[in-house]
Amino acid sequence: MDVIKVGMADLAVCKAPQKLITTGLGSCVGICLYDTGSKVGGLAHIMLPDSTQARNNQNKAKYADTAIVETINKMLVLGAEKSRIFAKIAGGAQMFNFAGTSSIMRIGERNTEAVKKHLEMLRIRIMAEDTGGNFGRTITFDPENGKLHIKTINQGEKIV
Amino acid sequence: MDFEQLNCLQKDALKEIGNIGAGNAATALSTLLNKKINMSVPNIFILPFAQVVELMGGDDTPVAGGYLQVEAKAPMSILFVIPEESLKLFLKILVGKQEAATITLDEMDISALKEVTNILAGSYLTALSGFTNMEFNPSVPALAFDMVGAILGNVLQLYGEVSDYALVIESVFLEEEKEVKGHFFLLPEPGSLEILLRELGVVF
Numbered sequence A: 001m002d003v004i005k006v007g008m009a010d011l012a013v014c015k016a017p018q019k020l021i022t023t024g025l026g027s028c029v030g031i032c033l034y035d036t037g038s039k040v041g042g043l044a045h046i047m048l049p050d051s052t053q054a055r056n057n058q059n060k061a062k063y064a065d066t067a068i069v070e071t072i073n074k075m076l077v078l079g080a081e082k083s084r085i086f087a088k089i090a091g092g093a094q095m096f097n098f099a100g101t102s103s104i105m106r107i108g109e110r111n112t113e114a115v116k117k118h119l120e121m122l123r124i125r126i127m128a129e130d131t132g133g134n135f136g137r138t139i140t141f142d143p144e145n146g147k148l149h150i151k152t153i154n155q156g157e158k159i160v
Numbered sequence B: 001m002d003f004e005q006l007n008c009l010q011k012d013a014l015k016e017i018g019n020i021g022a023g024n025a026a027t028a029l030s031t032l033l034n035k036k037i038n039m040s041v042p043n044i045f046i047l048p049f050a051q052v053v054e055l056m057g058g059d060d061t062p063v064a065g066g067y068l069q070v071e072a073k074a075p076m077s078i079l080f081v082i083p084e085e086s087l088k089l090f091l092k093i094l095v096g097k098q099e100a101a102t103i104t105l106d107e108m109d110i111s112a113l114k115e116v117t118n119i120l121a122g123s124y125l126t127a128l129s130g131f132t133n134m135e136f137n138p139s140v141p142a143l144a145f146d147m148v149g150a151i152l153g154n155v156l157q158l159y160g161e162v163s164d165y166a167l168v169i170e171s172v173f174l175e176e177e178k179e180v181k182g183h184f185f186l187l188p189e190p191g192s193l194e195i196l197l198r199e200l201g202v203v204f
Helices: A066-076 A107-121 B009-032 B048-057 B086-095 B107-132 B148-160 B192-199
Strands: A002-007 A010-015 A020-026 A029-035 A038-046 A086-091 A125-130 A137-144 A149-150 A157-159 B037-039 B042-050 B062-072 B076-083 B136-138 B141-148 B165-175 B181-188
Touching: A002 A157, A010 A020, A010 A066, A010 B062, A020 A029, A020 A038, A020 B148, A029 A066, A029 A107, A029 A137, A029 B136, A038 A066, A086 A107, A086 A149, A107 A149, A107 B148, A125 A149, A137 B141, A137 B165, B009 B037, B009 B042, B009 B086, B009 B192, B037 B141, B048 B076, B048 B148, B048 B165, B062 B086, B062 B107, B062 B148, B076 B086, B076 B107, B076 B148, B086 B107, B086 B181, B107 B136, B107 B141, B107 B181, B141 B148, B181 B192
Parallel strands: A002 A020, A086 A125
Antiparallel strands: A010 A038, A020 A137, A029 A038, A029 A086, A137 A149, A149 A157, B037 B165, B042 B165, B062 B076, B062 B136, B062 B141, B076 B181, B165 B181
């Protein structure tokens, strides 16, 4: 089975039967986009909410806003149709609990909010979501049927 | 200044920080565990984020991570990572926990591991402070037991807005029979690097 690995602040697109995997999502968010018509899928592993606030925004895959647009563009090249693209998202946890949590530690929550906002702006519906908590996730995404497999260390596994 | 542009002299100075800090911390760890602890020559890594994670054995390896932030003229954070196998031994020595196939941490374990992070960071920073004449105020530590990618990802986000690279000063502690292993990461925030190097007397 052909599985493409997506690293941190990285993105990739593929066509079924290829699958996409990203491991160790903490406060990062994994954005899975798919078009079941053409069976083209994309996965972005974003680290931060907003490229416009950053001094270094060369890497489009690092930020929620630019990563979504870039993934969609790459999917269109593979034959996806914009109007048929749906999304599933996972991640956005807070790994460390500090007293008086500063905004830098709330980054998971901010990432999730930003991803949702930008998907809504692009009129892409979120079909499933597994976000928040204080644990890491490894996700495997199958563009064949849009199934998202989520694995954790202490919270079991599930498919959404 | 970008991490990628460091020259040999600057890297050596940073290694020296690692040496002195880790030396102190190893002594503290040795007292705490009542075992002889050796430490490695510190490694300086300037790596893309993804590779920092690879360094720890790939992103879904389970580890315990004690993390704290250091307030100072040169702010930084400290992460002490204990691989799963060593964690069992750590807990056996520290709180008398029975070894089991899978690890679940109770409040006592978490508290003990936080204390280890605290003691290591404290002794590391004391050394660094003596060396640089700067004051360092560490926060209360936080602890997580999870995938190393998730833990490091959360910490590396601090750098995300300014760089795709992280500077990692890593020291590895080994117990004599190589059972207890821990990775100590000192992560200066991007702007802190110049300040640290200047205090160390390295001219640009």
